[in-house]
Amino acid sequence: MTNQSDLFKYLLHLGDNALIHSYRLSELCSRGPFLEEDLALTNIALDQIGRASSFLKYAGEIEGKGRTEDDLAYKRGERQFYNHLITELPNGDFAYTIAKQLILSTYDVLLFTELSNSKDETIAGISSKVLKEVRYHFVHARDWCYRLGLGTELSHTKLQNAINEIWMFTGELFESDETYNDLYSKGIAVNTNSLKAKWLENITEVLTKSEINIPNVDYMQSGGKQGIHTEYLGHLLTEMQYLQRAYPNAKW
Amino acid sequence: MDTQLDLWEVFIQSKIGAHHVHAGSVHASDAQMALQNARDTYTRRNEGSSIWVVPSKFVVASTTNDAEMFFEPANDKIYRHPTFYVMPEGAKQI
Amino acid sequence: MNVAAIENDFQQKIDKDLFIEPKDAMPDKYREHLIRQISQHAHSEVIGMQPEGNWINRAPSLRAKQILLAKIQDEAGHGLYLYSAAETLNISREELIAQLHSGKAKYSNIFNYPALTWADIGAIGWLVDGAAIVNQVSLQRTSYGPYARAMFRICKEESFHQRQGYEIMAHMMNGTAEQKEMAQDAMNRWWWPSLMMFGPHDSDSPNSGNAFKWKIKRKGNDELRQKFIDKTVQQAEVIGLTVPDPDLKWNDEKQCYDYGEIDWDEFNKVISGNGPCNKQRINHHIKYHNEGAWVREAALAYSQKIQPNAI
Numbered sequence: 001m002t003n004q005s006d007l008f009k010y011l012l013h014l015g016d017n018a019l020i021h022s023y024r025l026s027e028l029c030s031r032g033p034f035l036e037e038d039l040a041l042t043n044i045a046l047d048q049i050g051r052a053s054s055f056l057k058y059a060g061e062i063e064g065k066g067r068t069e070d071d072l073a074y075k076r077g078e079r080q081f082y083n084h085l086i087t088e089l090p091n092g093d094f095a096y097t098i099a100k101q102l103i104l105s106t107y108d109v110l111l112f113t114e115l116s117n118s119k120d121e122t123i124a125g126i127s128s129k130v131l132k133e134v135r136y137h138f139v140h141a142r143d144w145c146y147r148l149g150l151g152t153e154l155s156h157t158k159l160q161n162a163i164n165e166i167w168m169f170t171g172e173l174f175e176s177d178e179t180y181n182d183l184y185s186k187g188i189a190v191n192t193n194s195l196k197a198k199w200l201e202n203i204t205e206v207l208t209k210s211e212i213n214i215p216n217v218d219y220m221q222s223g224g225k226q227g228i229h230t231e232y233l234g235h236l237l238t239e240m241q242y243l244q245r246a247y248p249n250a251k252w
Numbered sequence: 253m254d255t256q257l258d259l260w261e262v263f264i265q266s267k268i269g270a271h272h273v274h275a276g277s278v279h280a281s282d283a284q285m286a287l288q289n290a291r292d293t294y295t296r297r298n299e300g301s302s303i304w305v306v307p308s309k310f311v312v313a314s315t316t317n318d319a320e321m322f323f324e325p326a327n328d329k330i331y332r333h334p335t336f337y338v339m340p341e342g343a344k345q346i
Numbered sequence: 347m348n349v350a351a352i353e354n355d356f357q358q359k360i361d362k363d364l365f366i367e368p369k370d371a372m373p374d375k376y377r378e379h380l381i382r383q384i385s386q387h388a389h390s391e392v393i394g395m396q397p398e399g400n401w402i403n404r405a406p407s408l409r410a411k412q413i414l415l416a417k418i419q420d421e422a423g424h425g426l427y428l429y430s431a432a433e434t435l436n437i438s439r440e441e442l443i444a445q446l447h448s449g450k451a452k453y454s455n456i457f458n459y460p461a462l463t464w465a466d467i468g469a470i471g472w473l474v475d476g477a478a479i480v481n482q483v484s485l486q487r488t489s490y491g492p493y494a495r496a497m498f499r500i501c502k503e504e505s506f507h508q509r510q511g512y513e514i515m516a517h518m519m520n521g522t523a524e525q526k527e528m529a530q531d532a533m534n535r536w537w538w539p540s541l542m543m544f545g546p547h548d549s550d551s552p553n554s555g556n557a558f559k560w561k562i563k564r565k566g567n568d569e570l571r572q573k574f575i576d577k578t579v580q581q582a583e584v585i586g587l588t589v590p591d592p593d594l595k596w597n598d599e600k601q602c603y604d605y606g607e608i609d610w611d612e613f614n615k616v617i618s619g620n621g622p623c624n625k626q627r628i629n630h631h632i633k634y635h636n637e638g639a640w641v642r643e644a645a646l647a648y649s650q651k652i653q654p655n656a657i
Binding site: 254255256257259276277278279281282283285293296297313314315316317 | 359364366367368369370371416419420423426427430433438439440495496499503638639642643645646648649652653
C-alpha cells in the first residue's frame with residue numbers, strides 16, 4: 001500500500017515546479033525581445049499552468065480532503081511549497097530566461113519520459129501529454145542557445161554569465177529524497193539522481209555547440225523539495241495569492 | 253542599427269492531405285525560428301498539421317492590372333470542363 | 347498611366363467592391379491613410395497587453411490565469427497580424443514602432459486608463475473588447491485585402507474575449523457585497539471611455555471623407571457606437587449592473603437608446619497625452635523594445651554565420 005501522504009507531497013512537488021515556473025514566464029508577457037518571441041514564451045507559460053493544474057488537482061484527490069487545485073495553489077504558505085529553487089529565481093535578461101529554459105527543459109524531457117511509464121496511471125497520463133510539450137520547450141531553448149552563444153560577443157557573454165549564475169541551482173534537480181524511496185521502488189516516482197548523467201550529457205552537447213563553458217561550482221543550493229526556499233518565493237506568493245487571501249469568502 | 257528580422261510567409265495545412273494555405277507572415281532570422289514562430293502564432297487553436305515557411309522576398313505576385321490578360325483568356329475555354337460534353341442517353345459511369 | 351488615370355482606375359475597383367492588393371496601383375493618400383489606420387490598430391493591440399498584463403499573476407484561479415494569459419497572447423498575435431498587413435504597404439515594422447515611440451503614430455486612448463481591480467479585467471474584456479469587436483466586424487469588409495483578411499482572422503479569434511469578460515462580471519455580481527461593489531465601480535470607470543473608443547461624432551470627424559470614399563471605413567462612428575450601446579445595456583441589466591448614464595433611456599420611436607453627451611474635454615485631454623497612463627504605457631514599450639535589441643542583433647548575426655549566402 002502506497003503511503004498517500006508521500007504521494008500527495010510528490011504531486012505537490014511536480015505541480016509546484018510548473019506553477020512557480022509559469023509565474024516567472026507569465027511576468028515576461030509584453031516584455032519579449034520582439035512580438036513573435038513574446039507569443040512563444042507565453043505558449044510555454046500556458047503549458048506550465050496546465051501542467052500545474054493537472055498535478056495539483058490530482059494531489060487534491062489523493063489527499064482526500066476536498067481541496068481543489070486552486071485551494072492548493074492559492075492557500076498554502078511558503079513552507080508548504082516543494083518546487084525547485086531555480087523556478088522561483090527572478091527573471092533577468094533574455095539570456096537568463098533561455099539559460100533557465102535550457103536547464104529545465106532538458107531535465108523535463110528526461111523526467112517526463114520516465115514518468116509517462118509510471119505505475120500510477122494518472123501520473124503516466126499527465127506525463128505523456130506533458131512530454132510532448134516539453135520536447136518543444138527544449139527545441140525552443142536549444143535553438144536560442146545556439147543563436148545567443150554564437151551570435152554576437154555581447155550575446156555570448158550574457159549567456160555565459162547566465163549559465164554561471166544559475167548553475168548552482170542545478171544540483172537540487174538530481175537529489176534523491178528518501179521520503180520517496182517507497183514511491184521509487186514501486187515505479188510510481190522517479191529518482192532523478194538516475195537522470196543526472198544523461199542530463200549532463202545532453203546539456204553539454206548544446207552548450208558546447210553554443211561555445212558556452214560549463215562552470216565549476218563548489219557548492220550547490222538546495223532546499224526547495226523540503227520547503228526551504230529563497231526569499232523570492234514569499235513575495236511571489238504574496239502577489240499570486242492576493243485576491244484569495246484578501247477576500248477569503250469570495251468565489252471568482 | 254536596424255534590428256528587424258526578415259519577413260517570412262506562412263502556409264498552414266489544416267489536416268493531413270489538405271493543401272497548405274497562406275495564413276499570414278512572421279519575422280524570423282533563420283528558417284528554424286520562422287517555423288517555430290509560425291507554430292506559436294498561427295496554430296494556437298489547433299489549426300495545423302503541417303507548416304511551410306518561405307522568405308517573403310521570394311514571393312512573386314501577379315497584379316490585378318495583369319488580371320485581364322492573365323485570366324480572362326481562360327473564360328471561353330469551356331471545353332475544358334466535363335459539363336461541356338453531351339453524353340448519349342443511357343450511358344453509365346461516364 | 348498618369349496620376350488621374352490611376353486614381354480613376356482605382357476608384358472604379360473600389361466602387362465595384364473589389365479588394366485592393368499590395369502590388370496594385372493605389373493613390374499615395376490611400377496608402378498613407380491605411381498605414382496610419384492599420385498601424386494605430388496594431389499598436390493598440392500591443393499596448394493593450396499592458397493593462398491586462400498587470401493582472402496575470404494576481405488572477406484568482408488557475409483557470410482565470412490561463413484564460414487571461416491566452417487572451418493577452420491573442421492580442422500580441424493580433425498586433426502581429428496587423429503589423430504584417432501594414433508591412434505589405436512598403437513600411438517595415440521597425441519604422442512603425444519608431445513612429446509609435448516618437449508619438450507620430452497613436453494607439454487607442456482606452457489603454458491609457460489603469461486596470462485597478464480584478465473587476466477591471468472583466469470590464470475590459472466585456473466593454474473594451476466588446477466595443478472593439480463592433481468596429482472590427484465592420485472592418486472585415488474594408489477595401490484593402492491584407493487588412494480585411496487580418497480583421498477576419500482577428501474577429502474569429504476574439505469571439506471568446508468579450509465572453510470571458512462578461513463571465514467575470516457575471517460571477518462577481520453573483521458574489522459577495524465587496525465583489526458587487528468592485529464590479530459596479532469598474533463599470534462606472536470603463537463605460538464612458540469605451541464609448542469614446544468609437545471616436546468623435548461623425549460631424550466632428552475630420553478624416554473620414556476619403557475613408558468612406560475608399561471604403562476603408564464602412565460605417566460611421568455614431569452608428570457603431572449606437573450598435574454597441576444597444577446590445578450592451580441589455581447585458582448589463584441581465585447581471586444587475588447599472589449603466590452610469592442618467593440620460594440613458596429607450597427611445598421607442600427610433601428603436602434604440604438615447605444616451606448622454608460624452609465628455610469630449612476628457613477625450614481630448616487623454617488623446618493629447620495627459621491621461622493617467624500615457625507615459626507609463628509608452629515607456630514600457632520603449633524599454634522592452636530597446637532591451638530586445640541585442641537579442642535581435644544576435645539572432646541576425648547567427649543567421650549570417652550559419653547560412654551567409656542563403657537569403
